[in-house]
Amino acid sequence: MKDLPDTEERKAGLKGLGCSRKRVEDARFTQGKGNYVDDIKMAGMLHGDFVRSPYAHARVKSINAEAALALPGVIAVLTAKDLEPLGLHWMPTLAGDKQMVLADGKVLFQGQEVAFVVATDRYIAADAVDLVEVDYEDLPVVVDPFKAQDPDAPVLREDLEGVTEGAHGPRRHHNHIFTWEAGDEAGANAAIDGAEVVAEETIYYHRTHPCPLETCGCVASMDKVNGKLTLYGTFQAPHVVRTVASLLSGIDEHNIRVVSPDIGGGFGNKVGVYPGYVCSIVATIVTGKPVKWVEDRMENLMATAFARDYWMTGRIGATKDGRITGLHAHVTADHGAFDACADPTKFPAGFFHICTGSYDIPAAYCAVDGIYTNKAPGGVAYRCSFRVTEAAYFIERMIEVLAIKLGMDAAELRAKNFIRKEQFPYTSALGWEYDSGDYHTAWDKALKAVGYEALRKEQAERVEAFKRGETRKLLGIGLTHFTEIVGAGPVKNCDILGMGMFDSCEIRIHPTGSAIARLGTISQGQGHATTFAQILASEIGISADKITVEEGDTDTAPYGLGTYGSRSTPVAGAATAMAGRKIRAKAQMIAAYLLEVHDDDLEWDIDRFVVKGAPERFKTMAEIAYASYNQAIPGVEPGLEAVSYYDPPNMTYPFGAYICVMEIDVDTGEHEIRQFYALDDCGTRINPMIIEGQVHGGLTEALAIAMGQEIAYDDIGNVKTGTLMDFFLPTAWETPHYTTDHTETPSPHHPIGAKGVGESPNVGGVPAFSNAVHDAFRAFGLTQTHMPHDHWRIWKTARDLGLHG
Amino acid sequence: MIPSTFEYHRPDDLAAVIALLQEHGDEARVVAGGHSLIPMMKLRMADPAHLIDLQGLSDLKGIEIGDVIRIGAMTTQAEIIDHDGLAEAAPIMAEAARQIADPQVRNLGTVGGNIANGDPGNDMPGLMQCLDARFTLVGPDGTREVAARDFYEAAYVTTREEEEVLTAVSFDRPRGGYAYEKQKRKIGDYATAAAAVQIVAEGGRVSAASVAMTNLSDVPVFSAAAGAALEGTACGEEAVQAAVAAMLGDIDPMEDNRGPVEFKKHVAGVILARAIVRAWSRA
Incomplete structure (x- = not known):
């Protein structure tokens, strides 16, 4: 034996x-x-670089490439006129819109691609970019999605003039893209209007950017002997890129090979198709030589897909003792110049209708209006499922706002309204079927772990000490209980460009x-x-x-x-x-x-x-x-x-309880995170160490977003945060210590019960940090102030509350 | 982020550097640690046709400690931080250097580059105002000294002639308590506001005080009035606020992503008050 x-x-x-x-x-x-894209070197490889628009809105009157073409080593300068005969001067977006590959008559955002220079050397390409003369005539700029809807607002998308039916229904204004809604509006309004207590607030989740360490790029190589195109690139969805490349170029799909080598972070930034990929493909077909295009950091921040930029107005009704009866949400979504959101086709606002969060809310309604502005296109899910971080931020802020209105502890309000364990599978008022959860157990564990009651006592003492002039620091306790919706998705509901999301x-x-x-x-x-x-x-x-x-x-x-x-x-x-x-x-x-x-x-x-x-x-x-x-x-x-x-039968619904304890200096606006506790329930845990790493990384990105990271524009559409000096990317110095914890509630429909975790910490982290800032000022009358909570905005909050004497 | 074409020179003595500057005039720039100039070249905001690297000039390195402290222009911020003699003689130097950028930058970034570049965001220029330093400039006509307080004319504009090289800074061994206080958004950022303070105490009163501010005007700001407001006082709350009020009359901050003018002025006051209190506690 x-x-x-x-x-x-x-x-x-x-x-x-x-x-x-x-x-x-x-x-x-x-x-x-x-082995990243920029590590790929091929014999005879050429280099592409873009001439980009310095204007946010301008007519392109002429492009003169003579001087650039005269520079030794310059092979070609492509403009929209060169792409037009191939039908490639515009390309379809993932959201049912179309986008200019190269400026076709006008530019609509700063950093937009105007011409593509191809040269034998990366340095020559950069020199040639400077030699391309573009004659612009500037046009009035709209960077505010509300002003964009004024009757006399400039027409941004002249190509859509007279088009009243968009990819997602009627367009009611020349800068309006779509209205999308979920739930029963009359029911929600009735529930709220009849409620004993109603809280209303507008919550802005500012524009930011995924900013992966590796920027976007590709190497396109056409083998003219066998007719095969190989495309190496920073693609989060290589197979979809192959299909799109085939449809756009007319090359049979079996003759296209797409390879994603090592990728240095994506966070949603590398889901879409960018003009650089299309131009590189055209250039390799034209020249017969491999063409590399790799953008720099400023191009990445300025022109590739942004995230968020949601103006969310909420009304929430409750009984006097804190039982939520109804929720109404309206979002004005700034999509920039082209609607290039990466969402499943049927969901132009992603899964924003998870905005009832972890709560059993009997009546709810949400509507999202997508609007064009003179900003970069995008709207990708930056380390979150589609628009879920916006939804989680919205409901977790609304809970706090309601708690203030009720004069109630926000932890107690949450516990009172959680979907109970025995209610799963639970169908929400907005139509989702939550697979599994045990929110009360997670919540109680989290509150106990941080010593919640003692923290509240300390906070109350701090407020008194502050009032007596003994300290200039306030203490904030940021609470969040989030529910994610991930794992798109059932093919019957979810597709991208018609490809089912199996x-x-x-x-x-x-x-x-x-x-x-x-x-x-x-x-x-x-x-x-x-x-x-x-x-x-x-x-x-x-x-x-x-x-x-x-x-x-x-x-x-x-x-x-x-x-x-x-x-x-x-x-x-x-x-x-x-x-x-x-x-x-x-x-x-x-x-x-x-x-x-x-x-x-x-x-x-x-x-x-x-x-x-x-x-x-x-x-x-x-x-x-x-x-x-x-x-x-x-x-x-x-x-x-x-x-x-x-083909999954349903999404999965990871959840978690996060608590952030923050000290705030009211005089300088600086903060210090004293404690951060993160409990995640992602169902069956495959590798606890990797989960912990994911949570640390996601929380740090959440810290960045909540406390300083933004893509800001001035009134004429200049990007104010185009470098890492101004775009906040935390280092080890700014990153606090995190305590991670877990409960384990398997998904009943997943073969091993796993739910996914990579994005939970961003979804839950942003409201936890932001709620801590808000909570620090609650005793002084603050209800809502917008992110990012950088020094001067926190300082302004303190000043507006009269805390500077 | 690709610089224009340039010719790279790496001479090994100062005479050769000056000869190159004479030959190429305003088409040439010297580079020390490169942490200001090279990013500007990558952004094509600077495009010198000739880049003269000073790394070959070992004579420009080094720290001499006496009644007068002399620091060679090519001394790095890391060397400032690590120098025991300097830590004893002028501890404000290391306290400030530790708040500049991050370790990688400090390993290459030099005192001379930080000073000569004329960027109001740099920390050393403000500190040099506080210490009443002298800058040694060497050019075709020989060597001259310029007071730090006379050196800066506007952002990136100094009294250094195009054919001159800043070779060293020197200042009298500072006396009394010190503090370099800086608020910044993150590691690697320029100051939202920073203050350099030296205070001498005699018999429980301020006998001498020197105050300078960083990144709150287009040049580093020496506030004689702020120092004067402290002198003769016991450095109590009233005196500190008088110094702050005096300093606010000397700065002229501009709005940027760090915040509006009103915020910067408020923070400048808070930072200076903290610096004075800390310097006084060490005086």
Whole structure:
């Protein structure tokens, strides 16, 4: 009889679910051996660079490229006139609008692409950009989405003049894009109008930017001999890019190979298609040489997809004792010059209608108006599911506003209105079916962990000390209980450009018992190569160390919709588990043959099939894999492979309870975060260490957004925050210590119960930081002040409240 | 973020530097640590055809401590922070240098570059006002000294001639208590407001005080009036507020992303008050 290793030892050896396995990616990243787009060098490669508009709104009267073309090394200067015969001077956006690839008669935002210079050298290209003479005639600029709706506001999109029906219904003004709504407005209004207490507030979630460390770029290479186009690029959705590239260029899809190499962060910024990609493709087709385009930091901040910019007006009704009866929300959404939001097609405001949050609100309604302004296009989900961070910020601020109106503790108000554990699956008034949750348990744990009552006592004492002139610092306690909605999505509801939002995994088991898994997603730092191997290890009994995970090459990976909106684990993770189960089903047949028993006489035991009642008779997965390649088994095909395309039955609903304790200096507007406690419930936990890393990173981005990060424009549309001097990207110095914690409420419909976590800390973090600022001033009469809470805005709040004497 | 074409020179003595400056005139710029000039070149806000690197001039490095303290222009901020003798003789230097940018920048960024660039956001110019430093300039006609308080004319405009190189700064060993107080939005940022203060105490009263402010005008601001407001007082709350009021008459901040003028003035007052209190506690 063979020695049976201890069960626990075998289980640990798999490094499967729940193991804080070290990231396999880090060996190359920590040694500077990653392979990013800008690392790609090809023989004869040319370099592209953009001439960009200095104006936010201007007519382009002429473009003179003579001097640029005369510079040795300059190959071409492309303008809209050159792209027009190919039909590529405009391109469709993911939101059903269209966008100029190169300025066609006018420019609509500062930094807009006007001409594309192609040269033999990156430096020559930059010199040539300076030599292109563009004659502009400036036009009146609109940067305010409310003024954009004035009857006599300038017409921004002349191409849409007279178009009264947009991609999402009627347009009621020349700068109006769509009105989108959810819920029962009459019901919500009736509930609020009849409520004992009503709170109203306008909450602005300012414009910011995902600002990944690696900017966007690509290398396009057309092989004129075999007609194949290869496109390396910073793509969060490489397969969709291939389809779009085929539709736009007319090149058959099998002749296009899209590769996302290592990606240095995406955060939604790399979901869309940018003019640089289109121009690089055209340039390689025209020249027959590879063309590289990599934008710089200022271009990235100024011209690629922004996030947020939602003006949210809420009305919330409640009983005197704090039971919420109704919610009404209206959003004015500033989409910039083109509607280039990256949302599932049917949801032009993303999943904003998750704005009832963690609360059982019987009547609710929300409406979103999308508006054109002279700002950069975008509106992507910056480390959040589609518009979910806006929704979470809105409801978590409205709860605080209501608590003030009720004179009630905001923690108690939340607990009073949470959806109760026994109500799941819970259908919200705005139509979502929440899969699972246990909010009260998480909330109680969080309050206890921070010593909530003692904190409130300390805060009250601080207020008294402040009033007596003994201190100039206030104490804020920022509460948040958020509910995310991730994992888009059921194909019946969610698609991008018609592509259903399923995802995929293909597994090959090698004869000696190791494996490769390929997925339709693409890691940008999430650690997929580590965690997907763990899912598989637990499913098929092969150690994660023996499983290679590959993504991002459309020639080898199965089709998938990519990585954003925390969808990789809920969708591709599920596909991985399901493909693993197919492998195991076939393995069971092979084991039964080898052990000469019936399939049903076997049971799965960690890494092997064992004959029931005879534990000494078993076949390990490694033995089965070998047999699948070297034995002729009647009725069973050779080999051990499986593929799964997974269409999730529902989204998943991760949630969490965050508490931030902040000291605020009323004289300088500076803050110090004394404590930050983050409890996340993302269902089944695959790799706790990676979850912790995700939470730390997401909280730090949330800190940035809440406390200083913004894309600000002046009145004539100049970007005021185009460098990292002014655009706040926290370093270790500004980043506080975080305490992480968890509860575990599995998703009932996901094969392993996992929900996704990468974006939760941003969704929950922003309101936690912002609520702490607001809470510090609550005793002095503050209800609402807008983010970002940088020094001068906090100082202004203190001054307006009369705290400077 | 790609600079224009330029010729790179790396001479190994000062005579060669000056010869190059004479040859190329306003087409040439000297570069020390490069942390101001190179970003400006990448933005094409500066496009010198000739870049003269001073890293080869080892003579321009070094710190001499005596009754007069002399710091070579190529001394880095990191070397300022790490120098034990300077820490004892003029501790305000390290206190200020620690608040400049981040360790990577401080490893390359130099005292001379920080001073000669004429950027009102830089910290050393304000500190040099406070210390009443002298700047040594070497040019084709020899060596001359200019008082720090006479050096700055406007943003990026100084009394240095185009063919001159700033080679050293010197100042009398400071006496009494000191403080360099700076508010900034984040690591690597210029000051929203910063104050350099030296105070000498005799018999429980201020016998001498020197006050300078950073990034609150188009030049560093030496506020003689603020210092005078403290002299002879016991540096109590009233005196501090008098100094703040006097300082506010000397600054002229501009609105930027750090905030409006009103905010900057308020913060300047808070920062100066804190600097005075800390300097007094050390006097």
